[in-house]
Amino acid sequence: MAPKPYDLIGIxxxxxxxxxxxxxxxxxxxxxxxxxxxxxxxxHPEVMFEDSLMQTSYxxxxxxxxxPTSPYSFLNHLVDRNLFYQFLNTQRGTIARREFEQYxxxxxxxxxxxxxxxxxxxxxxxxxxxxxxxxxxxxxxxxSICIGTGLVPRIPECAEPHLxxxxxxAKSPELKNVNLEGKSVVIIGGGQTGIEVFRNALLGKWGxxxxxxxxxxxxxxxxxxxxxxxxxxxxxxYVDAFWGLTLDKKAQIVASQKLASDGNTPNYxxxxxxxxxxxxxxxxxxxxxxxLAYRKLVALSKTGSENYxxxxxxxxxxxxEEMRADVVILSTGFQNAIPSILDPIRGRIAFDHEGRFxxxxxxxxxxxxxxxxxxxxxxxSRHNHGIIDPQTSLMAWRSAVVINxxxxxxxxxxxxxxxxxxxxxxxxTRS
Ligand SMILES: Cc1cc2nc3c(=O)[nH]c(=O)nc-3n(C[C@H](O)[C@H](O)[C@H](O)COP(=O)(O)OP(=O)(O)OC[C@H]3O[C@@H](n4cnc5c(N)ncnc54)[C@H](O)[C@@H]3O)c2cc1C
Numbered sequence: 001m002a003p004k005p006y007d008l009i010g011i012x013x014x015x016x017x018x019x020x021x022x023x024x025x026x027x028x029x030x031x032x033x034x035x036x037x038x039x040x041x042x043x044h045p046e047v048m049f050e051d052s053l054m055q056t057s058y059x060x061x062x063x064x065x066x067x068p069t070s071p072y073s074f075l076n077h078l079v080d081r082n083l084f085y086q087f088l089n090t091q092r093g094t095i096a097r098r099e100f101e102q103y104x105x106x107x108x109x110x111x112x113x114x115x116x117x118x119x120x121x122x123x124x125x126x127x128x129x130x131x132x133x134x135x136x137x138x139x140x141x142x143x144s145i146c147i148g149t150g151l152v153p154r155i156p157e158c159a160e161p162h163l164x165x166x167x168x169x170a171k172s173p174e175l176k177n178v179n180l181e182g183k184s185v186v187i188i189g190g191g192q193t194g195i196e197v198f199r200n201a202l203l204g205k206w207g208x209x210x211x212x213x214x215x216x217x218x219x220x221x222x223x224x225x226x227x228x229x230x231x232x233x234x235x236x237x238y239v240d241a242f243w244g245l246t247l248d249k250k251a252q253i254v255a256s257q258k259l260a261s262d263g264n265t266p267n268y269x270x271x272x273x274x275x276x277x278x279x280x281x282x283x284x285x286x287x288x289x290x291x292l293a294y295r296k297l298v299a300l301s302k303t304g305s306e307n308y309x310x311x312x313x314x315x316x317x318x319x320x321e322e323m324r325a326d327v328v329i330l331s332t333g334f335q336n337a338i339p340s341i342l343d344p345i346r347g348r349i350a351f352d353h354e355g356r357f358x359x360x361x362x363x364x365x366x367x368x369x370x371x372x373x374x375x376x377x378x379x380x381s382r383h384n385h386g387i388i389d390p391q392t393s394l395m396a397w398r399s400a401v402v403i404n405x406x407x408x409x410x411x412x413x414x415x416x417x418x419x420x421x422x423x424x425x426x427x428x429t430r431s
Contacts, residue, residue, distance in 0.1 A: 003140065003141075004031075005130050005141040005142055005143060006031045006032055006033050006140065006141070006142040006143070007030040007031050007032060007142065007143050007144065007406065008024070008030060008031075008032040008142055008143070008144050008145065008146060008406060009032070009033055009034070009035065009131065009133050009140055009142040009144075009145050009146070010032065010033070010034035010035065010145075010146045010148055011034075011035055011121045011124070011133070011145060011146065011147050011148060011149055011339075011341070012034075012035070012036060012147070012148040012149040012150060013034050013035070013036035013038075013041060013108065013115055013117070013148070014043070014148055014149075014150050014379075015043065015062065015100075015104055015392060015395060016148045016378040016379055016395055016398075016399075017034055017146060017148030017378065018034075018041070018062055018104055018107060018108060018111075019062040019063065019395045019396055019398075019399045020034075020146060020148070020378070020399040020402060020403070021034045021111050021114055021115060022062050022063050022070065022072035022107055022111060022399075023062075023063055023066065023067060023070070023396065023399045023400060023403055023412070024114075024403060025070075025072070025111070026067065026070075026403075026411055026412075027403060027406075027407050027411055029407070030403075030406060030407060032114055032142075033114055033115075033116060033140065033142075034111075034114060034115045034116070035116050035119040035120075035121050035133070035135055035140075036115065036116070036117050036118075036119065037118070037119065037120035037121075037136075038117060038118070039117050039118050040105065040108070040117055041101070041104050041105045041108040041117075042101060042105070043097065043100065043101040043104060044097075044171060046170065046171045046172060046173065046175055046176065047170050047171050047175070047193050047196065047197070048097055048098060048101065049196050049200050049205070050096075050098075051196065051199065051200070051268070051271070052096060052097040052098070052196055053094055053095070053096055053097060053265055053267075053268065054094045054095050054096070054097055054099075054100050054392075055094070055192065055224055055265055056094070056391065056392050056393050057093060057094060058074045058093075058094065058095045058099075058100070059074070060392055060393050060394075060395075060396070061073055061074040061103065061392075061396070062074075062104070062107060062395070062396060062399075063396050064396065065394070065396040065397055066396045066397055066399070066400040066412045066413065066414070067396070067400075067412065071110070072107045072110060072111075074095075074103050077102075077103045077106050077107070080106070081106075116135075116137070118136070118137075119135045119136055119137050120135065120136045121133055121134065121135050121341050122134045122135065122136070122341060123341050123343065123344055124145060124341050124342055124344065124345060125344035125345060126344075126345050126348070126369055126373070129143075129370065129373065130142065130143060130373075131143070131144070131145050131373065133145065143372065143373055143374075144364075144372075144373055144374040144375070144376065144406060145374075145375055145376070146375075146376040146377070146378065146402065147339065147342075147375065147376070147377040147378070147380070148377075148378045148379065149339045149341075150379060151334035151335060151336060151337075151379060151390065152334060152335060152336075152337045153169040153170075153171050153172070153330075153332070153333075153334055153335075154169075154332050154333045154334055154335040155169055155330060155332065156188070156297055156300075156330065156332055158297065158298065158299050158300045159188075159297070159300050159328065159330055162300055162302060162308065162328075165178070166306065166308070166326065166327050166328065167300070167308065167327075167328045167330070168328075168329065168330065169329075169330045169331075169332065170189075170193050170194075170197050170329055170330065170331045171193075171334075175197075175206075175329065178206050178327065178329075179206060179207050180201055180206040180207045180208070180209045180327060181206075181207030181208055181209070182207070182208070182209070182210045183207075183209050183210055183326040183327050184209070184210055184211045184324060184325050184326045184327070185201060185209040185210075185211065185212050185213070185325065185326065185327045185328075185329065186213045186214075186215060186310060186323065186325040186327070186328050186329070187201070187212075187213070187214045187215065187328075187329045187331055188215050188297050188328065188329070188330050188331060188332055189214075189215075189216065189330065189331030189332045189333065190214060190215075190216025190217070190218045190221055190222075190264075190291075190293075190331075191262050191264070191331060191333060192224075192262075192263075192264055192265060192268070193331045193333075194214060194216065194331030195214070195221060195264055195268065195269070195272060196268070197329055197331055198212065198214045198272070198291075199268075199271070199272050199275060201329075202272075202275060202276070202279070202289065203275065208287075209287070210287060211287055211288035211289070212287065212288070212289045212290075213288070213289075213290045213291075213292055213323070213325075214290070214291045214292065215292045215295045215297060215310075215312060216291070216292065216293055216295065217294065217295065217296045217315070218293060218294075219293055219294065220291075220293050221264050221269055221272075221291060221293075222259055222263050222264060223259070223263050223264055223265075223266040223269060224259060224260070224261075224262075224263030224264060224265055224266065225259045225260050225263055226266075229421070229422055230257075230260045231260075232420040232421070232422060233257060233260055233386075233387055233388070234260075234387070234388055234391065234393035234394055235394075235417050235420060236394070236397055236414065236415070236417040237417040237418065237419055237420050238386075238388075238420055239385055239386060239388060239394070241420075241424045242385070242386045243361060243384075243385070244427050247352065247383060247384075250383060250384070250386060251383065253386070254382060254383075254386055254387055257387045260387060261387050261390070261391055262333075276289065292312070293316065294314055294315040294316035295312040295313065295314055295315075295321070296312060296313045296315065297310060297311075297312055298311050298312065298313050298320075299311035300328065303324065306326060307324055307325070307326060308324065308325050308326075308328055309322055309323070309324055310322065310323050310324075310325060310328065334390075336356065336379075336380050336382075338351075338355070338356075338357070345367070345369075348367050348368045348369060349365060349366070349367045349375070350365070350366035350367060350368075352383070354383075356380070356383055357377055357380050357381070358384075359377075359380075359381045359384040359385065361401075362376075362401050362402060362404075362405035363376045363377065363378065363381065363385075363398060363401060363402050363405075364376050364377075364402075364405065365377055365380075374405070374406065376402050376405075376406075378395075378398065378402075397414060400412035400413075400414050401414050
């Protein structure tokens with residue numbers, strides 16, 4: 001017999017569901033459990049380098065923006081580990097990604113009573129007014145669920161047939177064991193992960209490449225825009241203004257905000273520039289080391305048993321170029337994929353014209369089940385909630401929105417952010 005039903009089952013324990021789990025501690029009347037297939041918390045370990053930095057303030061942790069008194073804050077983690085004074089003396093506004101991972105792992109240990117690791121979810125169905133969540137350890141039931149299964153690597157179509165030890169996405173196990181010594185290496189993608197792979201390859205993390213090229217569609221390596229008016233996109237007030245737009249308008253606006261979320265960390269660019277200067281102009285490194293801007297990978301073919309030809313469109317000179325590579329590392333980002341665990345209820349879920357979930361404002365999706373049985377989804381709503389969705393900036397606020405909706409009472413303050421200084425007007429309502 002299945003155990004007593006929960007009010008909420010969270011599927012996946014990345015930072016987003018972990019934030020929800022931590023903030024749910026203030027609502028003991030709501031029973032919950034969170035399930036994760038991995039043995040313990042980790043954070044994109046394949047692309048966790050020594051020099052990987054957070055792009056967001058440590059104050060935007062799992063809980064602080066909505067509950068600075070929570071025991072699960074980054075500051076409490078520092079105090080618990082006796083690091084508070086020394087941390088302050090580092091004078092840093094942002095922390096390493098490794099530190100954020102350590103903090104999340106610490107929270108996951110504190111919440112051990114409601115987190116189950118090594119518990120992959122294989123299917124979710126709905127029966128008798130309850131979600132039936134099939135896991136590797138048996139069946140669990142709940143009134144509502146929250147999908148927090150993360151994004152999947154985006155692979156250019158032309159690279160798909162060649163995936164393996166020499167052509168792979170940066171977030172894959174291949175990166176850890178690759179040997180780049182003497183090889184001709186091409187990295188595709190100029191986002192933060194792309195330049196981190198490029199810099200680590202430059203500094204010989206996987207052996208010293210014979211040549212190293214980074215291909216990016218961008219105009220150059222472009223800095224993250226962290227200026228104050230841009231940062232106001234990451235406020236509840238902005239989400240509120242954005243919410244009422246049409247899907248087309250939302251897509252246009254999100255595309256125009258690219259550098260607010262996908263730019264390169266400015267200090268990292270400075271370090272990389274200095275590394276290039278030192279290697280080329282001080283140490284006299286003669287290898288081919290280039291950053292190829294305005295280039296888009298359009299074709300990839302195998303030329304020899306261990307060699308590939310890449311065709312690139314150059315949008316600066318409007319011409320096509322070719323190059324050879326022994327190893328191609330795709331830093332081509334991530335995308336949403338509706339998890340197959342939802343297949344048993346897929347026919348009951350409403351999707352938009354692009355096959356994406358249709359969201360309500362409190363992060364539950366439209367489906368034809370009873371209104372009290374909610375399917376929340378975190379990190380699936382860039383097209384509905386906007387630029388904030390894949391970022392940690394508003395994750396605590398979003399968790400609070402979900403909890404207030406689930407509890408049907410305002411456990412957390414979520415409506416308090418004042419209007420932004422930049423004014424977008426007032427939406428006219430036509431009668
Ligand atoms: C390299 C990198 C760096 C980033 N840096 C920043 C940053 O500095 N600042 C920022 O704001 N954002 C950053 N982001 C964006 C965002 O914060 C992260 O992607 C974040 O990890 C998203 O959290 P998540 O909980 O949605 O998903 P994930 O962290 O991907 O976690 C999803 C979890 O679900 C589990 N899972 C999946 N399917 C199942 C299943 N069927 N059963 C059980 N478990 C399952 C997975 O094993 C995984 O642990 C970064 C993203 C990447 C990729």
